[in-house]
Amino acid sequence: MRNRYNEKHTERNIVNSCADPHASLASENAALDLYSTQYLARRILICSLVLVFIALLSFMLGRYFAWPPEVWQAVKEHITDFVAHLQNPDAISVISDLKLDAALFNIRLPRIIVVLLVGMALSVAGASYQGMFKNPLVSPDLLGASAGASFGACLAMLLNLEIIWIQLFAFAGGMAAVFFVMLINKAVRADAILGLILGGILVGTLFSSGTSIIKLVADADDKLPAITFWLMGSFASITVKDMLMVLPAMVLGFILLLAQRWNLNVLSFGEEEARSLGINTNATRTIVIFAATLLTACSVAVAGIIGWIGLVVPHLTRAIVGPNYKVLLPTTMLVGAGFLLIVDNVSRLLFSVEIPIGLLTSILGVPFFVFIYRKNMKGW
Amino acid sequence: MLQIENMVTGYGKKQVVNGIDFEVKPGEFVCIIGANGCGKTTALKGILGFLPLTSGAVRMNGNDTSRLSNKQRARLFAYIPQLHIPPFPFKVADVVLLGRTPHLTSTVADVTKRDKVVAYEAMKQLSILHLAEREYTELSGGQQQLVLIARALAQEPDLLVMDEPTASLDFGNQQLVLTRLHVLSRAGMAVLMVTHDPDHALFCADRVIVMDGGRIILEGSPSDTITSEIMQRIYSTNVCVANVQLDDGQTRRTCIPLMTTREAPATEYAQTASAVLLGMKGNPS
Numbered sequence: 001m002r003n004r005y006n007e008k009h010t011e012r013n014i015v016n017s018c019a020d021p022h023a024s025l026a027s028e029n030a031a032l033d034l035y036s037t038q039y040l041a042r043r044i045l046i047c048s049l050v051l052v053f054i055a056l057l058s059f060m061l062g063r064y065f066a067w068p069p070e071v072w073q074a075v076k077e078h079i080t081d082f083v084a085h086l087q088n089p090d091a092i093s094v095i096s097d098l099k100l101d102a103a104l105f106n107i108r109l110p111r112i113i114v115v116l117l118v119g120m121a122l123s124v125a126g127a128s129y130q131g132m133f134k135n136p137l138v139s140p141d142l143l144g145a146s147a148g149a150s151f152g153a154c155l156a157m158l159l160n161l162e163i164i165w166i167q168l169f170a171f172a173g174g175m176a177a178v179f180f181v182m183l184i185n186k187a188v189r190a191d192a193i194l195g196l197i198l199g200g201i202l203v204g205t206l207f208s209s210g211t212s213i214i215k216l217v218a219d220a221d222d223k224l225p226a227i228t229f230w231l232m233g234s235f236a237s238i239t240v241k242d243m244l245m246v247l248p249a250m251v252l253g254f255i256l257l258l259a260q261r262w263n264l265n266v267l268s269f270g271e272e273e274a275r276s277l278g279i280n281t282n283a284t285r286t287i288v289i290f291a292a293t294l295l296t297a298c299s300v301a302v303a304g305i306i307g308w309i310g311l312v313v314p315h316l317t318r319a320i321v322g323p324n325y326k327v328l329l330p331t332t333m334l335v336g337a338g339f340l341l342i343v344d345n346v347s348r349l350l351f352s353v354e355i356p357i358g359l360l361t362s363i364l365g366v367p368f369f370v371f372i373y374r375k376n377m378k379g380w
Numbered sequence: 381m382l383q384i385e386n387m388v389t390g391y392g393k394k395q396v397v398n399g400i401d402f403e404v405k406p407g408e409f410v411c412i413i414g415a416n417g418c419g420k421t422t423a424l425k426g427i428l429g430f431l432p433l434t435s436g437a438v439r440m441n442g443n444d445t446s447r448l449s450n451k452q453r454a455r456l457f458a459y460i461p462q463l464h465i466p467p468f469p470f471k472v473a474d475v476v477l478l479g480r481t482p483h484l485t486s487t488v489a490d491v492t493k494r495d496k497v498v499a500y501e502a503m504k505q506l507s508i509l510h511l512a513e514r515e516y517t518e519l520s521g522g523q524q525q526l527v528l529i530a531r532a533l534a535q536e537p538d539l540l541v542m543d544e545p546t547a548s549l550d551f552g553n554q555q556l557v558l559t560r561l562h563v564l565s566r567a568g569m570a571v572l573m574v575t576h577d578p579d580h581a582l583f584c585a586d587r588v589i590v591m592d593g594g595r596i597i598l599e600g601s602p603s604d605t606i607t608s609e610i611m612q613r614i615y616s617t618n619v620c621v622a623n624v625q626l627d628d629g630q631t632r633r634t635c636i637p638l639m640t641t642r643e644a645p646a647t648e649y650a651q652t653a654s655a656v657l658l659g660m661k662g663n664p665s
Contacts, residue, residue, distance in 0.1 A: 027497070027500060027501065027504065028493070028497050030500060031493075031496045031497045031500030031501075032493065032496060032497075034473050034496070034500060034512055035473060035477065035491075035496045035499075130467075131468070134466070134467050135467060136467050136468065262481070262484070265470070265474070265478055266478055266481055268466055268467060268468055269466050269478075270461075270464070270466075272425075272430055272461065273459065273461055275428075275429070275430060275450050276428055276430075276453075276454060276457065276458070276459035276461075277454055277478060277479070277481040277482060278450050278451035278453070278454030278455070278481050278482030279451075279481065280449070280450055280451075281450075318468070322469075322470075322471065323468035323469055324470060324471070324474050
């Protein structure tokens with residue numbers, strides 16, 4: 001073994017690292033400065049404030065319009081009433097405006113919460129898939145989760161099952177579709193990414209055909225319109241029960257994906273690089289696929305097909321906070337929730353009849369996407 | 381430090397590397413050269429654990445690396461791939477920080493102050509601090525490759541493993557990357573590099589491994605291994621390896637591809653050319 005240190009170099013190393021404490025302190029400060037995320041924190045704070053504002057606005061708006069003081073009054077009364085009833089179930093209600101109370105707490109509140117959840121779910125799943133598949137044009141239904149969930153829901157409707165079963169069938173269909181994709185990926189033994197995409201195309205086609213067959217045999221007078229309307233996506237009939245049903249699964253999905261956000265950065269550089277950086281790529285991929293499918297299937301189960309959110313919102317968020325998944329993933333949830341809430345407000349307020357939100361996200365999503373793409377042309 | 385013992389590996393049932401033995405000592409710069417398809421990249425993949433070994437062993441400091449997890453392996457080897465463009469415009473500083481991945485206690489937890497300092501020092505060592513705030517995707521190919529080398533240094537590995545790091549770079553950028561690598565190697569970093577260009581091996585290697593048909597056919601110092609005969613044999617083309625005297629009086633060895641002519645047999649032609657080149661910048665007296 002030769003000694004390869006030449007004198008000059010050794011000298012420099014000493015100056016840099018150990019002999020001079022001021023020099024090393026200076027470079028430490030410079031390093032911390034370089035990795036400071038204060039400007040990002042400010043942007044995230046603004047996103048959060050905007051989201052809160054939109055949520056409060058959505059609370060006021062509706063056929064039964066309420067000014068903030070009235071909303072505040074109703075909230076106070078509702079809480080007082082709730083506490084009073086906890087102590088004494090026979091207490092006399094203190095709620096002065098029963099219609100407003102019902103509109104706010106039975107209709108608007110669960111709807112707003114589910115819209116927020118679905119917006120978060122679709123955007124965070126889309127952003128994760130875009131990193132994992134190293135492709136900015138991927139959306140959360142890439143692996144057939146939406147197609148499978150649609151098929152499940154339509155099947156339940158064809159069988160005249162109750163709403164809870166429609167949701168469970170949708171959820172099961174979405175999970176099953178992605179499970180088939182994983183099996184195909186194993187069977188073709190191609191490159192992991194290629195096999196998954198191929199499987200997604202195959203399974204997606206299969207389940208879409210299944211949905212078409214169901215439409216073909218469905219009763220054209222009542223079932224077919226119901227199926228068609230459901231497929232267009234809507235939050236119109238959300239209840240507290242729906243909200244409680246999807247909440248735990250979605251929270252699980254959020255936690256799993258947020259825990260993978262560093263690994264997603266690494267995975268977006270490709271399989272071999274990720275492995276050489278010490279990532280267990282198979283485990284990471286499985287977790288991401290499971291969580292994203294859980295979120296997508298829950299969304300479709302509770303609200304039908306809502307396209308474009310999972311594709312557009314991650315790009316919008318990259319334009320705000322950059323591509324680093326550590327920041328991107330939580331922020332995309334905020335932006336996705338706000339974006340979908342705005343679209344939902346438009347869908348319920350624009351006309352006297354609600355526009356299916358799935359249609360609206362597509363109609364708004366396409367021009368919006370072109371706009372961001374032009375602004376962000378050099379990359380995402 | 382790194383010991384390869386009778387390594388056999390390949391893709392599925394197809395064996396591409398048929399039993400190779402070599403070692404890399406601490407601080408050494410080793411180049412593997414050979415024609416396309418000779419198994420040099422496959423050998424790297426076997427060493428890095430991307431491909432399972434059919435037989436043989438890869439030992440690092442005496443330990444069998446096949447028993448290590450990806451994370452443990454990533455603290456020993458840092459891999460620098462051929463240049464490719466990631467889909468998202470990450471900040472250079474963030475790309476380098478990813479090199480700390482194998483040292484994080486948990487990927488959920490935030491990086492520590494030390495991780496940031498190590499990444500910063502890695503960029504400083506490669507003189508790319510001025511690029512730290514730029515977007516990786518908008519850099520030149522040579523700069524991007526330097527960023528990946530900085531990321532590899534941030535891994536604090538024992539060995540840098542590179543698969544044609546200068547492929548698809550232009551002449552100036554190739555030189556930029558090789559020069560920085562040479563400096564790193566002089567500072568004590570061990571490097572194992574696969575290259576398609578014997579001139580690169582002449583430029584920075586301490587030792588050269590010549591592969592052909594999945595085996596090592598020759599191993600030794602650059603001047604012993606990169607000769608006209610060997611180059612003609614492995615690349616099946618007419619090559620002259622010549623010593624050229626530069627204006628400042630230094631002599632440099634280089635490979636010169638020649639036109640294949642029927643009249644002059646390859647070796648004879650090469651010798652003539654070699655003599656001519658040496659005389660070209662000869663002493664004025």
